[in-house]
Amino acid sequence: xxxxxxxxxxxxxxxxxxxxxxxxxxxxxxxxxxxxxxxxxxxxxxxxxxxxxxxxxxxxxxxxxxxxxxxxxxxxxxxxxxxxxxxxxxxxxxxxxxxxxxxxxxxxxxxxxxxxxxxxxxxxxxxxxxxxxxxxxxxxxxxxxxxxxxxxxxxxxxxxxxxxxxxxxxxxxxxxxxxxxxxxxxxxxxxxxxxxxxxxxxxxxxxxxxxxxxxxxxxxxxxxxxxxxxxxxxxxxxxxxxxxxxxxxxxxxxxxxxxxxxxxxxxxxxxxxxxxxxxxxxxxxxxxxxxxxxxxxxxxxxxxxxxxxxxxxxxxxxxxxxxxxxxxxxxxxxxxxxxxxxxxxxxxxxxxxxxxxxxxxxxxxxxxxxxxxxxxxxxxxxxxxxxxxxxxxxxxxxxxxxxxxxxxxxxxxxxxxxxxxxxxxxxxxxxxxxxxxxxxxxxxxxxxxxxxxxxxxxxxxxxxxxxxxxxxxxxxxxxxxxxxxxxxxxxxxxxxxxxxxxxxxxxxxxxxxxxxxxxxxxxxxxxxxxxxxxxxxxxxxxxxxxxxxxxxxxxxxxxxxxxxxxxxxxxxxxxxxxxxxxxxxxxx
Amino acid sequence: xxxxxxxxxxxxxxxxxxxxxxxxxxxxxxxxxxxxxxxxxxxxxxxxxxxxxxxxxxxxxxxxxxxxxxxxxxxxxxxxxxxxxxxxxxxxxxxxxxxxxxxxxxxxxxxxxxxxxxxxxxxxxxxxxxxxxxxxxxxxxxxxxxxxxxxxxxxxxxxxxxxxxxxxxxxxxxxxxxxxxxxxxxxxxxxxxxxxxxxxxxxxxxxxxxxxxxxxxxxxxxxxxxxxxxxxxxxxxxxxxxxxxxxxxxxxxxxxxxxxxxxxxxxxxxxxxxxxxxxxxxxxxxxxxxxxxxxxxxxxxxxxxxxxxxxxxxxxxxxxxxxxxxxxxxxxxxxxxxxxxxxxxxxxxxxxxxxxxxx
Numbered sequence: 001x002x003x004x005x006x007x008x009x010x011x012x013x014x015x016x017x018x019x020x021x022x023x024x025x026x027x028x029x030x031x032x033x034x035x036x037x038x039x040x041x042x043x044x045x046x047x048x049x050x051x052x053x054x055x056x057x058x059x060x061x062x063x064x065x066x067x068x069x070x071x072x073x074x075x076x077x078x079x080x081x082x083x084x085x086x087x088x089x090x091x092x093x094x095x096x097x098x099x100x101x102x103x104x105x106x107x108x109x110x111x112x113x114x115x116x117x118x119x120x121x122x123x124x125x126x127x128x129x130x131x132x133x134x135x136x137x138x139x140x141x142x143x144x145x146x147x148x149x150x151x152x153x154x155x156x157x158x159x160x161x162x163x164x165x166x167x168x169x170x171x172x173x174x175x176x177x178x179x180x181x182x183x184x185x186x187x188x189x190x191x192x193x194x195x196x197x198x199x200x201x202x203x204x205x206x207x208x209x210x211x212x213x214x215x216x217x218x219x220x221x222x223x224x225x226x227x228x229x230x231x232x233x234x235x236x237x238x239x240x241x242x243x244x245x246x247x248x249x250x251x252x253x254x255x256x257x258x259x260x261x262x263x264x265x266x267x268x269x270x271x272x273x274x275x276x277x278x279x280x281x282x283x284x285x286x287x288x289x290x291x292x293x294x295x296x297x298x299x300x301x302x303x304x305x306x307x308x309x310x311x312x313x314x315x316x317x318x319x320x321x322x323x324x325x326x327x328x329x330x331x332x333x334x335x336x337x338x339x340x341x342x343x344x345x346x347x348x349x350x351x352x353x354x355x356x357x358x359x360x361x362x363x364x365x366x367x368x369x370x371x372x373x374x375x376x377x378x379x380x381x382x383x384x385x386x387x388x389x390x391x392x393x394x395x396x397x398x399x400x401x402x403x404x405x406x407x408x409x410x411x412x413x414x415x416x417x418x419x420x421x422x423x424x425x426x427x428x429x430x431x432x433x434x435x436x437x438x439x440x441x442x443x444x445x446x447x448x449x450x451x452x453x454x455x456x457x458x459x460x461x462x463x464x465x466x467x468x469x470x471x472x473x474x475x476x477x478x479x480x481x482x483x484x485x486x487x488x489x490x491x492x493x494x495x496x497x498x499x500x501x502x503x504x505x506x507x508x509x510x511x512x513x514x515x516x517x518x519x520x521x522x523x524x525x526x527x528x529x530x531x532x533x534x535x536x537x538x539x540x541x542x543x544x545x546x547x548x549x550x551x552x553x554x555x556x557x558x559x560x561x562x563x564x565x566x567x568x569x570x571x572x573x574x575x576x577x578x579x580x581x582x583x584x585x586x587x588x
Numbered sequence: 589x590x591x592x593x594x595x596x597x598x599x600x601x602x603x604x605x606x607x608x609x610x611x612x613x614x615x616x617x618x619x620x621x622x623x624x625x626x627x628x629x630x631x632x633x634x635x636x637x638x639x640x641x642x643x644x645x646x647x648x649x650x651x652x653x654x655x656x657x658x659x660x661x662x663x664x665x666x667x668x669x670x671x672x673x674x675x676x677x678x679x680x681x682x683x684x685x686x687x688x689x690x691x692x693x694x695x696x697x698x699x700x701x702x703x704x705x706x707x708x709x710x711x712x713x714x715x716x717x718x719x720x721x722x723x724x725x726x727x728x729x730x731x732x733x734x735x736x737x738x739x740x741x742x743x744x745x746x747x748x749x750x751x752x753x754x755x756x757x758x759x760x761x762x763x764x765x766x767x768x769x770x771x772x773x774x775x776x777x778x779x780x781x782x783x784x785x786x787x788x789x790x791x792x793x794x795x796x797x798x799x800x801x802x803x804x805x806x807x808x809x810x811x812x813x814x815x816x817x818x819x820x821x822x823x824x825x826x827x828x829x830x831x832x833x834x835x836x837x838x839x840x841x842x843x844x845x846x847x848x849x850x851x852x853x854x855x856x857x858x859x860x861x862x863x864x865x866x867x868x869x870x871x872x873x874x875x876x877x878x879x880x881x882x883x884x885x886x887x888x889x890x891x892x893x894x895x896x897x898x899x900x901x902x903x904x905x906x907x908x909x910x911x912x913x914x915x916x917x918x919x920x921x922x923x924x925x926x927x928x929x930x931x932x933x934x935x936x937x938x939x940x941x942x943x944x945x946x947x
Contacts, residue, residue: 002717003882004880004883007766008763008764008886011763012877014876020870023900026905026908030856030860033818034822034823035822039815041818041819042819042822045819046820074598193832194835194837467829
């Protein structure tokens with residue numbers, strides 16, 4: 001028998017060392033995988049093991065200034081199927097298509113799809129969800145979540161906006177304050193084995209949803225309701241296309257009411273109102289004859305907030321701006337005398353006054369009362385293009401108001417270099433350019449409130465669900481656009497308009513009300529369509545509320561002073577006492 | 589012949605016993621899910637393995653008490669038996685997962701390939717220790733010719749085991765020959781053949797592509813799931829029994845990929861400790877081999893060292909995707925009755941050798 005020799009032993013040691021080296025290298029490789037790449041693989045593994053069902057967060061409510069809930073949540077259910085756990089597919093398909101009122105093929109497609117979890121239907125009534133749950137079908141999950149609900153239906157629909165299937169804001173304040181309202185959705189995480197069977201002993205891990213915060217807005221339920229009633233009433237009386245009413249606080253820009261009738265039902269925003277059917281479409285079955293893009297266009301028209309998304313020619317209400325600029329620049333005083341022959345020649349153009357015979361000799365104050373075009377043409381021309389545009393800028397008319405609603409339209413104004421004397425003359429009495437109603441209301445507010453620019457807005461504060469204050473919104477207010485004196489002069493001049501001028505239909509016994517009427521013809525002029533409007537504020541010496549009413553395409557009499565001023569009078573008659581503003585002479 | 593007869597190596601025995609107990613605990617943890625799902629019995633695999641373990645421990649005790657020199661005469665018949673069994677399995681074997689690897693005798697089934705490993709170790713140890721040293725040049729060729737039949741038979745349906753057998757043979761010839769250079773040529777030639785072998789068929793190259801980017805291929809599933817398990821472990825693991833990957837994600841978690849789930853449950857520390865334990869085991873084989881009184885005993889211990897080392901290294905390398913995937917079990921831990929029976933018999937052999945030593 002041979003003995004081992006030294007080289008045998010040496011080679012055995014060599015092999016051992018080789019193996020040891022290999023094991024050490026593998027150990028290093030392993031350490032690399034388990035430390036450096038651990039996170040990478042662990043995350044991938046987790047995705048593999050976890051089945052995730054999301055739980056919608058309750059969206060924050062929207063409250064009016066009095067605490068009325070304008071947008072709330074309702075419990076609804078989401079029905080899903082888990083392919084690997086279904087035991088009796090036919091029964092599942094039959095039950096779900098019956099309870100959810102879905103076509104059988106739709107349900108079958110969901111049930112037979114090999115996926116970890118498949119959503120069959122969302123926003124199912126709680127009762128239906130409970131019924132399905134009580135059927136105890138293996139592989140069918142009914143999760144509760146929330147759906148937006150608007151207790152007052154169509155109230156302030158274009159302001160509040162509505163939400164989509166995932167509770168995300170689609171239009172209005174729901175979009176603007178999405179971040180505050182939406183909250184954070186939660187998750188139900190379950191661990192499963194490779195067959196998709198949930199592991200019993202690991203249980204469900206829930207990440208609770210964080211509900212959104214409540215938004216308190218400046219809107220006042222009562223004023224809004226009254227504004228909508230008044231708007232519907234005048235729309236019906238005058239068979240107008242639409243009526244907008246905006247009520248705001250001229251001192252701080254808070255909006256109390258904003259309506260553009262017809263309003264739509266926030267709980268059913270995808271049903272087209274007959275008023276919004278495009279002309280020439282059968283009105284009988286609203287919405288049913290429209291498809292695809294045409295339907296979407298019509299819906300978008302219905303959802304538009306005319307006060308901020310659309311511009312119009314303001315007409316005579318804009319004379320407030322021309323007068324303020326003229327007084328501020330010192331080119332005119334209320335006592336200045338003017339003469340109106342019924343027209344005014346600018347270059348070679350004869351621009352007519354609305355009163356064919358002319359107003360004769362009148363002071364500037366009387367010119368405002370009469371809404372006399374030649375007077376304002378004269379003031380505009382005295383200012384000149386440069387100064388007029390400087391004031392236009394100074395008053396903030398070239399910028400957006402910054403209102404907290406999406407889609408605010410910008411002012412459509414002539415380019416300065418294209419403006420000649422004729423254009424300047426038309427601008428002076430509010431024609432040939434367009435602004436939004438909210439821009440007009442905000443600018444007039446700023447003129448009569450003592451001369452400081454306000455930002456019109458709804459958002460007041462954000463509160464936790466228990467009412468605790470989380471955030472108080474501050475607005476960029478206070479920029480002086482007009483001297484205190486001119487502002488006071490303007491208040492007095494505009495009070496005279498209501499006291500005995502073109503705005504006398506807005507007069508209320510015992511209240512000091514200022515205002516200005518307007519009647520403008522829409523483009524093309526040949527269509528003979530008019531926009532009648534009135535902007536008023538009260539009390540005239542210390543304005544606390546400002547109202548703007550715009551009537552689109554009224555039939556019959558279309559003068560703003562005749563049809564729009566009474567609407568604001570009706571509003572003021574009710575809301576001045578409501579806001580605690582006493583009549584003159586009333587003892588506190 | 590000056591030999592000293594003594595007690596078997598206590599260190600080796602302790603390490604082997606510890607490994608078997610550890611292996612059984614881990615195996616139960618890894619196989620409980622598959623056992624429950626397939627056979628309705630969490631302990632299904634555990635019980636079968638326990639039976640093989642009991643047989644194996646008895647065999648280990650028996651062999652360790654023998655004088656290993658007796659086996660020198662039996663080495664050739666034992667090898668012939670392995671050829672017969674490996675041939676029989678090709679004709680009468682049971683297929684499982686598509687491979688004919690099992691011979692059934694009544695309720696028992698047996699994997700001849702596992703038996704072939706110790707048979708080759710004995711054959712080569714017996715042959716080399718008898719051959720005249722001066723003819724060592726021709727010996728390399730002779731040994732290769734001797735193992736070729738078994739490599740061919742086993743390789744027809746179990747390529748990995750054939751590679752292991754070939755590896756053991758190369759290591760044992762390496763020890764028996766004082767030169768180094770020829771072995772470098774053998775290794776280089778082997779690599780060259782492997783390269784040609786792989787590039788001949790597109791599907792073999794695909795295996796390499798899967799190795800580079802296992803995520804991109806369906807066949808890389810097992811590798812990817814193993815990596816997920818390893819990555820999920822981190823430093824200290826999820827804790828024994830808490831693996832998620834064994835729940836059907838890693839296919840056959842109790843078999844080849846068991847090391848990945850050990851990483852998941854016991855973390856980097858547990859995995860490194862297990863590797864250290866194997867290193868200790870290999871170290872003891874080296875000590876026994878270098879202290880053996882004669883070349884036969886030394887080669888037996890060295891062959892066993894080679895066997896364990898090759899399987900551990902290749903298994904860990906496959907699981908960590910260091911080399912392309914091939915089915916190699918982890919000794920003492922992976923499920924497999926025949927494997928544990930013959931591994932423990934080999935341990936008995938090593939213990940038997942350890943009882944004798946040079947003075």
